[in-house]
Amino acid sequence: MGQVVEFREALRQAIDEEMERDSNVFVLGEDVARYNGAYKVTKGMLDKWGPGRILDTPISESAFAGLGIGAAMTGLRPIVEFMSFNFSFVAADQIISNAAKMHYMSGGRFKVPIVFRGPNGTAAQVSCQHSHCVETIYSVLPGLIIVAPSNPYDAKGLLKTAIRCDDPVIFLESELSYGDTMEIPDEEYLIPIGKANVVMEGHDVTVVSHGRSIKACQEAVQELTKRGVSVELIDLRSIKPLDITMIAQSVRKTNVCVCVEEGHFFAGISAEVAFQVMEHCFDDLDAAVERVCQRETPMPYSKVLEAETLPNPSRITAAVTKALKAAGKGGRLCHLH
Amino acid sequence: MPSKKSPPSLSQSFAVDHDKVIKQLGKDTLMEVLRKMLLIRNFEMRGEAAYQQGKVGGFFHSYMGQEAIATGAVQALGPDHWWAASYRCHGLALLLGASPNELMAELYGRANGNALGRGGSMHLFTDRLLGGFGIVASQVPVATGAAFALKYQGCQDRLAVCFMGDGATAQGTFHESLNLASLWKLPCLYVIENNHWGIGTAIERAVCVPRLAEDRASAYGIKGYTIDGMDFFACYAGFQKLYQEVLEHGAPVLVEVVTERFRGHSISDPGLYRAKDQLNKLMKRDPLILIKEQLMKAGIIDDDSYKALDKEQRQIIMDAMKFAEESPWPDAVVLEEGVYAGQYP
Numbered sequence: 213m214g215q216v217v218e219f220r221e222a223l224r225q226a227i228d229e230e231m232e233r234d235s236n237v238f239v240l241g242e243d244v245a246r247y248n249g250a251y252k253v254t255k256g257m258l259d260k261w262g263p264g265r266i267l268d269t270p271i272s273e274s275a276f277a278g279l280g281i282g283a284a285m286t287g288l289r290p291i292v293e294f295m296s297f298n299f300s301f302v303a304a305d306q307i308i309s310n311a312a313k314m315h316y317m318s319g320g321r322f323k324v325p326i327v328f329r330g331p332n333g334t335a336a337q338v339s340c341q342h343s344h345c346v347e348t349i350y351s352v353l354p355g356l357i358i359v360a361p362s363n364p365y366d367a368k369g370l371l372k373t374a375i376r377c378d379d380p381v382i383f384l385e386s387e388l389s390y391g392d393t394m395e396i397p398d399e400e401y402l403i404p405i406g407k408a409n410v411v412m413e414g415h416d417v418t419v420v421s422h423g424r425s426i427k428a429c430q431e432a433v434q435e436l437t438k439r440g441v442s443v444e445l446i447d448l449r450s451i452k453p454l455d456i457t458m459i460a461q462s463v464r465k466t467n468v469c470v471c472v473e474e475g476h477f478f479a480g481i482s483a484e485v486a487f488q489v490m491e492h493c494f495d496d497l498d499a500a501v502e503r504v505c506q507r508e509t510p511m512p513y514s515k516v517l518e519a520e521t522l523p524n525p526s527r528i529t530a531a532v533t534k535a536l537k538a539a540g541k542g543g544r545l546c547h548l549h
Numbered sequence: 550m551p552s553k554k555s556p557p558s559l560s561q562s563f564a565v566d567h568d569k570v571i572k573q574l575g576k577d578t579l580m581e582v583l584r585k586m587l588l589i590r591n592f593e594m595r596g597e598a599a600y601q602q603g604k605v606g607g608f609f610h611s612y613m614g615q616e617a618i619a620t621g622a623v624q625a626l627g628p629d630h631w632w633a634a635s636y637r638c639h640g641l642a643l644l645l646g647a648s649p650n651e652l653m654a655e656l657y658g659r660a661n662g663n664a665l666g667r668g669g670s671m672h673l674f675t676d677r678l679l680g681g682f683g684i685v686a687s688q689v690p691v692a693t694g695a696a697f698a699l700k701y702q703g704c705q706d707r708l709a710v711c712f713m714g715d716g717a718t719a720q721g722t723f724h725e726s727l728n729l730a731s732l733w734k735l736p737c738l739y740v741i742e743n744n745h746w747g748i749g750t751a752i753e754r755a756v757c758v759p760r761l762a763e764d765r766a767s768a769y770g771i772k773g774y775t776i777d778g779m780d781f782f783a784c785y786a787g788f789q790k791l792y793q794e795v796l797e798h799g800a801p802v803l804v805e806v807v808t809e810r811f812r813g814h815s816i817s818d819p820g821l822y823r824a825k826d827q828l829n830k831l832m833k834r835d836p837l838i839l840i841k842e843q844l845m846k847a848g849i850i851d852d853d854s855y856k857a858l859d860k861e862q863r864q865i866i867m868d869a870m871k872f873a874e875e876s877p878w879p880d881a882v883v884l885e886e887g888v889y890a891g892q893y894p
Contacts, residue, residue, distance in 0.1 A: 275725030282694020318674045319664035323890035378890035406893035453893045
């Protein structure tokens with residue numbers, strides 16, 4: 213038995229089930245209660261759980277993120293919603309200096325079981341200050357866990373695990389994905405943190421991506437399949453810890469690797485994955501790792517420029533084609549560019 | 550140099566009846582209070598010496614001159630609350646039960662230190678102390694969260710106590726936290742230890758109003774008070790009243806405790822911005838001198854017993870230094886342990 217749900221509903225179910233399971237779980241953030249959430253993830257939850265557990269906050273990211281950290285240190289399990297992860301920068305000191313470092317810094321005395329969740333990256337033309345991909349920023353901080361589901365099934369299973377997790381989790385969603393639908397089980401399920409997922413098996417090239425970019429990869433894979441290329445598509449699910457074991461296994465099979473992400477080239481997730489691939493599979497690689505990332509600018513407003521800088525299927529297809537040719541596998545392509 | 554010559558208007562300060570407090574606490578408790586203040590003073594003096602010998606690294610923020618505040622607060626409230634402090638946290642950690650040995654071992658960076666040698670002087674903890682926090686005012690939202698947790702859990706008789714320096718009151722988190730705590734009626738006592746200096750910048754050059762609590766509390770619809778932080782008795786009586794006030798009203802309270810730090814901001818700060826004779830004058834109101842005078846007047850101690858108690862505390866700290874010196878360094882194999890609380894594949 214299954215149910216077809218939107219991404220936002222999958223998230224809501226995860227929160228709802230965990231609130232039922234553990235009375236220490238509560239939600240706070242801007243407009244999460246009476247307004248039902250800026251993207252309706254917490255729709256109906258105020259009515260069900262009341263204002264003691266679904267809390268509208270003032271526009272004070274630093275205070276409510278820090279309040280969540282203090283509450284987590286003293287026995288609760290807060291879920292902090294950022295209306296956009298770009299607003300988390302206002303609370304950066306709390307996340308970086310307190311949440312990430314507390315367990316280590318306190319000699320293991322205090323743990324910080326908290327989830328920071330909300331939309332990350334670009335939406336539709338929201339311009340420079342509302343479109344940044346934060347995963348590379350938070351991934352460089354030991355102590356944080358970074359999770360980025362690409363579909364409703366993963367969103368629910370990963371969020372439930374994140375809420376039960378004893379460490380601070382940065383849980384990255386996408387505004388453009390909240391309406392995506394998918395069939396998910398009626399029964400409870402969890403998805404482990406730190407394990408990637410093979411979305412599609414193949415033997416010519418390994419494509420590694422996460423979050424909303426998986427959709428662009430899937431479109432590219434359709435096109436590449438038509439051209440006779442067998443793509444193995446890996447969805448990271450967890451960016452940190454990174455499942456390099458699964459990636460390396462795949463690259464040892466395909467000998468070609470392409471990394472795709474919505475964030476920037478410089479010091480990005482792709483840079484990290486590519487480096488670790490080199491460390492683990494140098495002798496197995498038949499070509500340099502290619503990457504498709506956001507160009508090195510703030511996100512422009514114009515939809516023409518926005519589309520140009522995001523990893524789209526044609527850029528991904530081109531990168532895969534380039535890597536295959538460099539690897540001497542160009543003959544696999546029915547129609548070379 | 551601009552500096553306050555005397556405490557700002559103590560309009561809402563508590564007129565303390567020393568005799569009454571002496572009677573209330575009794576000889577044994579007062580001797581214990583004095584012992585703790587001397588323990589902190591000796592810890593700071595010896596820790597400083599160890600730093601100068603190269604035994605202690607990083608930063609070292611001395612609590613010398615401010616001992617009466619944390620001692621008065623812990624004595625008045627009891628330890629069983631949530632506490633948070635700035636990096637100037639040695640005194641509070643001692644008062645909340647951390648042993649001189651584990652604290653000195655932490656300063657020495659040893660495996661059996663208070664935070665396993667990971668935190669150092671600025672990051673000390675106990676089961677009730679959420680930390681010495683290294684970023685100015687970073688602890689204010691965290692303490693607010695601890696107060697939130699107490700309310701969430703239905704705890705009626707405990708509160709969160711947030712210590713911060715005067716410089717912290719210029720930070721955004723100070724404003725955000727007070728707004729939220731007042732809005733949500735959280736049982737939090739915010740304590741501004743006004744030692745007049747943010748490193749080398751006098752508070753008058755950093756904050757636009759003279760009374761850090763009284764002038765600002767009304768903006769958050771809460772009460773603001775001022776306490777003489779050099780006088781243990783004033784601190785004790787003040788914190789006792791504020792404790793009851795937070796519990797009775799179920800709302801936060803803001804208090805400025807006017808004090809002096811007898812050292813630079815940290816050990817590397819020679820304090821050149823402050824004239825020597827000015828400091829000497831301030832040190833006449835050393836909290837240890839003031840409590841000694843009161844206890845002598847009450848016939849609880851005399852010079853000899855004071856000296857004996859001081860010597861005993863010095864020995865405890867000397868022993869702690871020996872303990873730290875002989876303690877093992879952390880094994881490099883544990884370097885990456887404890888970054889996460891959980892295990893991941």
